[in-house]
Structure formats: structure tokens, C-alpha cells
Amino acid sequence: MEPDQGLRERLVLVGAELLRTEGPSALSLREIARRAGVSHGAPRRYFLTHLDLLAAIAGLGFADLGDRITTALDATPADPRDRVAVVARVYARFAADEPGMFELMFRQDLLESGNLGLRDTGLPVFRLLVDLVSAARPDADQPAVVTAGALWAGLHGVVQLWNWGRLPFATGLTDSGPLVDAVITAHLGAAR
CATH class of the missing domain: 1.10.10 (Arc Repressor Mutant, subunit A)
Incomplete structure (x- = not known):
């Protein structure tokens, strides 16, 4: 059956x-x-396993994040740096709105479980970021994938530390926006 x-x-x-x-x-x-x-x-x-079910649930999170990014980008001007900033802000907002899902989506044991569907689910967002970084810095000395990877790592660190309450405590800030902007500036330069 x-x-x-x-x-x-x-x-x-x-x-x-x-x-x-x-x-x-x-x-x-x-x-x-x-x-x-x-x-x-x-x-x-x-x-087959509990991890497979968790990976399917995490896949919903990646789909939701992708949909939120697409919706936000549809209302954003064509400037690539502005579009990177929109992606970063949506990512940070998603992490704040859905902390449990955000945590599940990036669990290492789910990736190590061999669930290729989960591995593939998160890649479109990163590929979009690589394309936007490439357009924002066409004359960069390093490949866009390196800059995008470093930008993502910095952004992920900010939002995770924010969710844990460490950055609000350490900085006294009540909004992660300035930290997200600082990550973008560190990797793409100041806005024009």
C-alpha cells in the first residue's frame, strides 16, 4: 500500500x-x-529516521526564508548592494521571528545525516547572495563566493549571538540592525 x-x-x-x-x-x-x-x-x-523528519521540517524553514527574501527583493531597487542589505535584514528578521526554526535549520547533525534534500534546500539563498555580491563588487580581488561566505558567516554570527542575548547584553543595543549593517559594510564597503 x-x-x-x-x-x-x-x-x-x-x-x-x-x-x-x-x-x-x-x-x-x-x-x-x-x-x-x-x-x-x-x-x-x-x-526512516527522526533526523529525516527534522530535516523535512527544516526544509520548510528554508522555503519560508526563501519566500520572504523573494518577496522583499521584489520591492527593492536594482542596486546590488541594496539588495544584499535586504537579504541580510530578512535573514536577521527571520532568525528573530522564528528562533526555533532558525536553530533547527542549521543543526550540524541534520547536515551530517546525509539528507541531501536539506543540503540542497539551503543552497539557493546562498547562491543568490553570491550573485548579488558579484554584482555589487564586480572588480573585487577575491571570488564572490569567498566574500559571500564571509558575509554570511558574519551575519549568521550576529543573528545567532543576538538570539542568544549575548550581543544585546554586550553592546547595550536594542536592535540588531546596526550590527547587520556593519557586517555588510565590512564585506562590501560603505554605501554610496
């Missing part, structure tokens, strides 16, 4: 809602199945 794709999707959506309301520690197979109204063994028909 073919597995019910609707149930697979429901398990992922229930997991995402559980993550949103109760945090990453609540994401057990048993609890997701209970909330989806199925037996605790039902998720195993769709996901």
Missing part, C-alpha cells in the same frame, strides 16, 4: 507548529505523531 502523502505533509506541518510553539526540544517522533492524531509508529512509514 502506498504511503499517504497528505499524512507525510501533515507530520511535517505539525512538527513545524510544535517547533514554533514549544521549541526544538519538543520535536520527538512520538509527540509529533500524537499531535497529528496517528500512532507513534506512523512517522516511520514516511521518514
Whole structure:
């Protein structure tokens, strides 16, 4: 008998809602199945391991982040540096709005689990950033992928430390925006 794709999707959506309301520690197979109204063994028909289900939930996060970026860029002028800034701000806002999902999306054990779908899900956002960095700095001395990687690492560090409460405590700031702007300036130069 073919597995019910609707149930697979429901398990992922229930997991995402559980993550949103109760945090990453609540994401057990048993609890997701209970909330989806199925037996605790039902998720195993769709996901070989718990990590596979978590990776599917994280995939929703990457899709949501990509959609938010696309929507924001649709309303942004064509200047590549401005577009990089929009991507960075959307990334920071997503991390603030969805801290549990953000944490899940970047769990190393999910990447190490061999889940190629999750690996591929996050790449379009990075490729977009590489393209924007390339357009913003066409005469740069280093490849755009290097600058984009360093920019992403700096941005991710800022938003993660912000979410943990370390940067607000250390800086006294109440908004991560100036720190996000500083990361952009460090890698692309000052705005014109």
C-alpha cells in the first residue's frame, strides 16, 4: 500500500507548529505523531529516521526564508548592494521571528545525516547572495563566493549571538540592525 502523502505533509506541518510553539526540544517522533492524531509508529512509514523528519521540517524553514527574501527583493531597487542589505535584514528578521526554526535549520547533525534534500534546500539563498555580491563588487580581488561566505558567516554570527542575548547584553543595543549593517559594510564597503 502506498504511503499517504497528505499524512507525510501533515507530520511535517505539525512538527513545524510544535517547533514554533514549544521549541526544538519538543520535536520527538512520538509527540509529533500524537499531535497529528496517528500512532507513534506512523512517522516511520514516511521518514526512516527522526533526523529525516527534522530535516523535512527544516526544509520548510528554508522555503519560508526563501519566500520572504523573494518577496522583499521584489520591492527593492536594482542596486546590488541594496539588495544584499535586504537579504541580510530578512535573514536577521527571520532568525528573530522564528528562533526555533532558525536553530533547527542549521543543526550540524541534520547536515551530517546525509539528507541531501536539506543540503540542497539551503543552497539557493546562498547562491543568490553570491550573485548579488558579484554584482555589487564586480572588480573585487577575491571570488564572490569567498566574500559571500564571509558575509554570511558574519551575519549568521550576529543573528545567532543576538538570539542568544549575548550581543544585546554586550553592546547595550536594542536592535540588531546596526550590527547587520556593519557586517555588510565590512564585506562590501560603505554605501554610496
